[in-house]
Amino acid sequence: MKKNIGILGGTFDPPHIGHLIIANEVMHTLGLDEIRFMPNSVPPHKEKTQKISNQARLDMLELAIKSNGQFRVEAIELDREGPSYTYDTIRLLLQQEPDLNIHFIIGADMxxxxxxxxxxxxxxxxxxxxxxxxxxxxEVSPYPIQLVQTPELVISSSMIRSRLNLGKSIRYLVPEQVETYIKENGLYES
Structure with a gap:
């Protein structure tokens, strides 16, 4: 029997409540078994500007999702070198777990x-x-896209990094454990 999963990829630099809300809404709307948060190493559509280590991003993701038993981290892209092409990742994932039925979650920008x-x-x-x-x-595309309505929050990792750099609060924008991790490790400071 196929396992229905959702994959939400991104830099998660840092993970925020917008990521969690999207994942939760898609999971419940489509009746998925689980959502995997997949941090990428080198996104091919972005310049590599990230200064935070892969381990710190993994740690923050684990903290962000730990209260939801249907959320997990999928680190497959961090284990590979070079650009994180989704095609290569999905091909490898399906070789490892051929029973997966994958719903790949993307924002309207993608x-x-x-x-x-x-x-x-x-x-x-x-x-x-x-x-x-x-x-x-x-949301118009020549490719088949299943649209899911989610609450629209204008929150981004870059906005959170900017706020931290200016010494502003990020309370309620990221899970409390992520905010604590960021402060304890001095991440994103100017």
Whole structure:
């Protein structure tokens, strides 16, 4: 029997409540067995500007999701070198776990970008893309996307890093344990 999972990829630099809300809404709307948060190492569509270690991002993700037994971290991309192409990752994941039925969760910014994804025509045969709205983006795509309504919060990791750099509060934007980890480890300070 196939296991229905959702995968939410990202830099999670840091993970925030927007990530958790999206994952929870998609999981319950689609009746998925679990959601895997998949931190990428080198996203091919972004310049590598991250100064936080992969281990710190993993630690923060584990803290962020530990209260939900249906959430887990999928570190497969951190174990590979080079750009984190979703096609390569999904192919490897399906070799390791052939019983997976994968729902790959993307924001509207990535829906617009899908035509530029590496081996997108092969990838759409391997996963069901699940799109969630983001303000100022269009959800129209030439590829099959299952749209899920989620609360629209304008929160981003870059906004959180900026607030920390300016000495502003991030309370309620990230789980309390993540905020404590950031403070205790002096992350994102100017």
């Amino acid at each position: 829906i617009e970008y899908l035509p530029k994804w590496f081996k997108i025509d092969e990838l759409v045969t391997m996963v069901q893309f699940v799109g969630v709205k983001r303000p100022s983006y269009n």
